[in-house]
Amino acid sequence: MVSAQHAIDVEARLYDRLFTVPEPDAEGDFKAHLNPNSLEVVTAKCEPSMVYAARPPLSIERLATSLSTPIPTSSPHPSQRKLVFNRTIR
Numbered sequence: 001m002v003s004a005q006h007a008i009d010v011e012a013r014l015y016d017r018l019f020t021v022p023e024p025d026a027e028g029d030f031k032a033h034l035n036p037n038s039l040e041v042v043t044a045k046c047e048p049s050m051v052y053a054a055r056p057p058l059s060i061e062r063l064a065t066s067l068s069t070p071i072p073t074s075s076p077h078p079s080q081r082k083l084v085f086n087r088t089i090r
Helices: 048-052
Strands: 008-015 039-046 058-060 064-071 082-089
Touching: 008 048
Parallel strands: 008 082
Antiparallel strands: 008 039, 058 064, 064 082
16 A cells, blocks of 8 residues: 555546446437446546556456556656556446
8 A cells, every 4th residue: 555645646537337228229319318427537546656567457446447548758767657547347
């Protein structure tokens, strides 16, 4: 475990169901059933060594299976990478 003071910020994308009903096109316009909360983007804290971790999949606190998506920067050093985690299974 790492303290918040020593943790790094990462972006976490929390995906949920795209539609609010099982058959969105059954009643006509499927767009009427889009889930406005299907994506939530939050800033989370992470162990600094995660920038060096093996690539996906990663299991985070057994809450979800997540994929890390390194965002390239002009610096090749891993500590300069922006980490993005996508919750793919809830």
